[in-house]
Amino acid sequence: MKPITPWRKSQTNGFSGSGALGTATIIAAVALVLWPAAARAQSPSSRVQAFRGNCSSVFGYSAGNAAAGSAQASSKEESESAAHGFDLANLDRSATPCQNFWQFADGGWMRSHPIPADHAAWGVFNVLQDRNQALLRQILEQASKDPHAQAGSNWQKIGAYYDSCMNTSAVEAAGTKPLDPEFRRIAAIGNARELQAEIARLQSMGVNVGFQFGSEQDLKNSSEVIAGAGQGGLGLPDRQYYVDQDARSKTLRAEYVAHVVKMFSLLGDNPAKAQSEAQTVLQLETKLAEASTKVADLRIPEKNYHPMTLRQLDDATPHFSWQTYFAEVGHPNLSGADMGQPEFFKAFDAAIASAPLADWKVYLRWHLLHTAAPALPAKFEEENFNFYGRTLTGAKQDLPRWQRCVRSTDRELGEALGQFYVQRAFPPAAKASALAMVKNLMAALHQDLSTLSWMSPETRKQAIAKLDMITLKIGYPDKWRDYSKYSVTRGTYVENFLRGNDFEFEWDLSKIGKPLDRTLWQMTPPTVNAYYDSSMNEIVFPAGILQPPIFDPHADDAVNYGGIGAVIGHELTHGFDDQGAKFDGHGNLKNWWTPQDLKNFQQRGECIVKQFDAFEAYGLHEPGNLDEGESIADLGGMTISYRAFQTTPEAKSAKPIDGFTPDQRFFLAWARLWATNYRPEIAQLYMKTDPHPLDQFRTNAPLSNTPAFAKAFGCSETSPMVRPAGQRCQIW
Secondary structure (H helix, E strand, O other): OOOOOOOOEEEEEEOOOOOOOOOOOHHHHHHHHHOHHHHHHHOOEEEEEEOOOOOOOOOOOOHHHOOOOOOOOOHHHHHHHHHHOOOHHHOOOOOOOOOOHHHHHHHHHHHHOOOOOOOOEEEHHHHHHHHHHHHHHHHHHHHHOOOOOOOOOHHHHHHHHHHHHHOHHHHHHHOOHHHHHHHHHHHOOOOHHHHHHHHHHHHHOOOOOOEEEEEEEEOOEEEEEEEEEEEOOOOOOOOHHHHOOOHHHHHHHHHHHHHHHHHHHHHOOOHHHHHHHHHHHHHHHHHHHHOOOOOOHHHOHHHHOOEEEHHHHHHHOOOOOHHHHHHHOOOOOOOEEEEOOHHHHHHHHHHHHHOOHHHHHHHHHHHHHHHHHHHOOHHHHHHHHHHHHHHHHOOOOOOOHHHHHHHHHHHHOHHHHHHHHHHHHOOHHHHHHHHHHHHHHHHHHHHHHHHOOOOOHHHHHHHHHHHHHOEEEEEOOOOOOOOOOOOOOOOOHHHHHHHHHHHHHHHHHOOOOOEOOOOOOOOOOOOOOOEEEOOOOEEEEEHHHOOOOOOOOOOOHHHHHHHHHHHHHHHHHHOOOOOHHHEOOOOOEOOOOOHHHHHHHHHHHHHHHHHHHOOEEOOEEOOHHHHHHHHHHHHHHHHHHHHHHOOOHHHHHOOOEOOEOHHHHHHHHHHHOOOEEEOHHHHHHHHHHOOOOOHHHHHHHHHHOOHHHHHHHOOOOOOOOOOOHHHOOOOO
């Protein structure tokens, strides 16, 4: 997920989780706090909506026997079902499908899969992610032990990077000495120009200071790649953590300050100095947070698109020279940029003018330490986890070292590592099978668009044209990334780590002003996730998610259509959700709706918003405005996949398997996607910052709007799983 810029990226739509910059897939939110150096890359895009398949530190029968579930299958049948279908042990037969389908379908799984101590949440996607990481570990250990690896080859680089990460003795011996030159540069800042130069330098190292900067497609001319600047510079996950006045928010701020104190103390500062420094960090970040756009508003592209000339940029920030900044990041010829959030930059400029240089030095020093912490000696790494893992997400212990190193290698060298992953995990037959299913889902959506009663012929023509233009990317890129300019050694881990960020930053900026490369991917091949990018008008499915049990070529159609089919439908629907509907088939921000059709569409979206606003868990309400796009995609994706499934011989036969009809197995497979246990801390973080609702709502809400579900399980009109006809949400 490296090539993402974080401030306006809630527009890339996805099943879970990620260009220019943004907020929102919570995977990203968790990645931001647990792996701060990956912030630029991991943050979700306002154009790239990801599925959130890896929630980490990120998815019949007749009414007469509904309560019992079905006749019991033989042990042989159950083992076959569990291996390549739906495992009956997943069920909670104390619940009933018409009362709470999520509990009925997933309760057994959740009881038998408690959250491991090193996770904040645990679901089906985490199980798949762990399998992928075990395979990646085998690859990396083999590469790291290969004495004949060709110097400069991808094999050598992934092996050397992983080895440097695993070499804890070398990490301990180096301590923070590799950071000393940068600390000295920060200490030597003597004027505003030198401050600006250091901000640029640290940003190139992946340090989230001041604001975010990178390349992006021009929203209104998608064939052009322009520079983009957006809000950033915070150490907490979102602006609300600084401005909310409830008791938990105040406690978290106090714990954040205590964490910063501890980190500065570990660096050698005396207690009084560390306490003062921590307060300085909080005060400066609070100024930036107060002017930051709310996460839900980052999803509105028109509010986050302000292309400016160089002069206009300088007029907007009279105390911050953009010409100087462009020169410092190595691109002095840039003539302008898209300023995503002007109000934020007004506050940033005011802070440049008013905050003492000494305060900025403390802030820069903190963020360098914060970014590097995962690659520093154990005492820093443990304290980093203590706040960003234990306090913010509820995880009880950190991931094993090997797993952290696998993830780090994937972030820095994702396509180099991914080449070896797909050789072992994604044969051509799997790619062909997945592509065939995608095309089936596209055909079902085409049919749906052709017959929608509320859409006029004029808009229908444009919608179908956009659908026909969607690019499909399955498994892995057709053209792999070139890592030749990224020097990786068996030396100090933190140096490899920061060089990787620098390589990524320069690679990202090198795209500005050049023809758009439509072959690029924003997720690595092993990623358990998927996304839709509205500026590219493409859906992307890495090989990592196209694995059992989410996608199994040996499973029956009901299981695959209810599982990966719904994921595919989800991504396709993102092209026509509340954000995707604002972009045409070429990826340009352009209205292609008639006024009446747009009004009809928005009214249907508002139904979704109201439905999710009413959901409550962990002391919070789901934010309907934030959830709207993902929830439209969930409902639309499941609906489209169900219609595609109806064309299969299995659906037409209505032959039960394990006592469940094909339709019932489809809905059980849908629910299995969302079998997840949460710790309260991560659930609350998701509900504040993530455009994906909690998984119990992702399961039940779409089904409650679906008459076919009620029919399949014999639910009455008054059942909790059936919304009254007048309140039912339906778009596609």
